Amino acid sequence: MEASISTAVAAGHSGAAAPPPPGKHGAAVEGSATWRLGDRIGLAICWGLGLLFCAIAVAVALYLFVQGITYLKPAMLTTPAASGFSQSESGGFSDALIGTLMVATLGIVLALPVGIAIAVWLVEYGRPAALARVAESTIEAIAGIPSIVLALFGTVIFSSSALAFLSRSNEGVVFGKSFFAAGAMLSLVALPLIVASVREGLNSIPRHVREASYAVGKTKAATTRRILLPACRPQVATGAVLGLGRIIGDTAIIVVLLGATQNFGPVEGAPFPLDYLRGVGTTLTNFVYEASPTGNLNQPQKAYAAAFVLLIMILILNAIVDLIHRRSRKVGTWSS
């Protein structure tokens, strides 16, 4: 939402230097005084709905900003949650903040290479065609599966004894809840977005550009690696950022596969990063849920503060997407 608004603004700016493409800006609105009544009402409804959605977005953002700035204290970002009866005793949410960063990193590190590989295979190879079609619809299916269902499936996988090294196990019983487990399942949530974005990027490269590379004796692999993937770097980045947004925003998988404890629960005896990664924890989304009036903690002020932090993170991600797109326009592209 935010990204598309700012893109439109950016397009407006560049339009000042060069004449805007016909029919995209301005031209459509000009003559509406002479339109039939029905068309004018239709246009008014479109305008109204557009403004309404802007208003909703602004209201949410503004409300959270006001609440967030009121309740957020820097100490909350650095102190872990503690048990206590009043909001002043229960600490902050540093564990949740770090947890969010951890699942985001894990998820995207897993999803990005796989997503790029799938997209390259679908667009550049796609053979046998039947298998490509199956892969395509599978990915669409994953995109449509609610994350709670994925989470449930994850419990089956990660509780198997073969994957005991990914979580805590006690006398042969595998716990199945860990940052590894949550990160792996969250990568599935991000995967369809990355695949779609990279495919779009690859498809937007004209065929003659590939052929130009083949025509100087380059193989398909070399062409993909040196020409096609660098050319769709903006789309790769967009897919990654959109995927990150999904991962950060997910709650169901966190509750089911991360344990949703208040604090980190590292596995004793494992070497440093592994003890935390194999252990349980929490994220900001889960913290907001727990701290909200429906959750177990019921400390709404901290819920607002955490939600505010979450919102800032998402806004930053949107700004990054926007920046990438503006950058990519500077490099230029082929006429088709």
Place this chain on the structure above:
Amino acid sequence: MELLRTPPPIRRLPLPDPEPATEVMAPAGAGFSAARRSIGAPQFSIRRMEVDGVSISYGGKRAVRDVSLPIRQGEVLALIGPSGCGKTTLLRSLNRLTELTATARLEGSIRLDDVDVTLIEPTLLRRRVTMVFQQPNPFPMSVFDNVAYVLREQGSRRARRRTLEPAVHSALQRAGLFDEVKDNLRHPALKLSGGQQQRLCIARALAAEPEVLLLDEPCSALDPQSTQVIEDLIVKLRDDVAVVIVTHNLQQAYRIADHVAFMYLGDLVEYGGATALFGSPREQRTREYVSGAFG
């Protein structure tokens, strides 16, 4: 020493003796006010490729029917004809780009220096027979890297800038672009003007040191001035490489070609010296096309 290994070794056959120039001088073509850019007949010509009874079909649909042509170094061969007459298909078959289309079938034989092209590994063949496309399509990297990409091994980023520099500069020089871009070699190639982009594509095609250069309507997306620059360039190049150009523009074919092949509906209707073909065409269909009756 990386550079020496970089391009795959090309084994060239000893060249046959130069043939005498085959240009048949004829009275200047009626209706062609344009001056010939290639002044006089070429100095010499060496037969590099031989198209022999080639037919190409896409899934049963014939695109090219039984075409035979020689392609010589030292001259420019223009393929002309109305849209869909198979001239681009024929051009693409010369470096086996048609094989990228799964349904394409080729009969007959195409030989490069007396070796059938199907016996040459495609990536090697395409370094010996390079191609420039209708749309300027520099790769999304710097001007330097566009040319260096051709010189480097498959997918490799090795071979340092310094080692590649002489080869890159010489390719840019041959394409007549060096003086314009020598200060901006690190700039993105897609920011060059259309004409410069197309000359960069020619430089890229020349960097592989090909024996044959294929041009598929290289000027159709360019303004008249850039077109003129590129036409001059093509005429200059013909001494070093065999040039085959597909063009819609009859004036252009007349200006730069030494030999012209007129194709119609997949058939090679007439092949001959440019002035002869435009001045006194033997075939009725050629005469009609050249005088603008259809197309």
